[in-house]
Amino acid sequence: MIEAIDIHKTFGDREVMHGISATFETGKTNLIIGKSGSGKTVLLKSLVGLYQPESGDILFDGRSTINLSHKRSLALRREIGMLFQGSALFDSLTVEENVRFPLDMFTNMTLQERKNQAIACLERVNMPKESYKLFPSEISGGMQKRAAIARAIALRPKYLFCDEPNSGLDPLTSSVIDNLIHEITKEYNITTIINTHDMNSVINIGEHIIFINSGNKEWDGTRETILQADIPAMKEFLEPYRLRFE
């Protein structure tokens, strides 16, 4: 379980996060929704520790992650997997080397063991075999997302963060990626947090949803209750989908 308590984040003299508190449960796909520029990426990067919030606290299974010593924060980061908005695969490494990278860096397994584990992860995300030796620039966006998921789960993380896993993908591939993340969450009992503005994901895998609007959390609930929400910004956000929902 990850808890955010009253997070404030400022860039320069502009506060973009005005005290957000939320709880994200283990074994569930937790969604952060909101329109573009509402602060989803900033919240996610604050949770993983890429941004330091000015005030507030973040607890990973009860352990505070604010002001950790360098050593302890490195240890914590090995329990985290993250999927970036643009995949962020290393472009000088092949797909297989990308997935093997965290294993090379942090485990004492033999080369053969690392290779096997990387291939197991690639198989888990249904990457076609022919692509293992290709470079990220040589495969499609959907394949890059799969490879990035494989890399994120290579070290069997306890926490998985996904920033807009569907951006730039067609609706079919999007739902395949969504389902993949959902299955992996269940399979390894991970605390998964996903940023999205894709309502299909909400319907598909939104077990727990928080709605962010201009740096404030305005709503918290499940996909079953989302239509009853009585918040102006959220009604506006949901309007285009309302028909399909009902």
Added chain:
Amino acid sequence: MFKSFFFHLGRYFVFLGQMFRRPEKWRILGKRILVEIDKLGVDSFGIVTIISLFVGAVITIQTATNLDNPFIPKYTVGTAARESILLEFSSTIVCLILAGKVGSNISSEIGTMRITEQIDALEIMGVNSVGYLVTPKVIAMLISVPILVAYSMCIGIFGGWMAGDYTGLCPSDDYIHGIHYAFKPYYVVYSLVKSLTFAFTISTIASYWGYYVKGGALEVGRASTKTVVVSSIVILIFNLLITQIWLN
């Protein structure tokens, strides 16, 4: 202006500090250094050869035409060409060219990794991104640049010899006598020490600008430009300082 100068200076030193953290795995660091030596050093031999050959030739021809006096022995041409090449050309000018070639390469590579979130990905895994990306480049440059500079000295002097002999301005025997005449080995040491300073300057300044890129492709281009401008200026300043301190 001053505020931004001190901001960058301070951040640059903090950045350097991160280079000296213990690497995750020594073996991986070693491998990365070899890759970078190949990419930054070995790949620069071509341009260094061409430039050294031509400049060596031009220096010799110019010196010879300017020393057109029967009382000055012909071998002086070889001596003068040697001094110009050893003292200034092969260290400073070659490093200025490397600041353009290697510097912009480093800063655009790291800058692209920044804007495509590859650096964030490293950080999230718990990898020290500066140690992983920058340290191997700096070490590779510290190894390659002195070798390139020494090589440039040989090629430059060789170019001068060819030009002098071919044009008849300085016959082979005179030139060879000239380059041996009053040779001070510590000029070579001086030049190589300068080149080490420049290698460090180029690689760290380029990495610094690349690492802190914000935005998109436009800013990556801007960072490359800044790298070349700033590192060239710093090279010229260090050149003056080292020369002043050492040769006086």
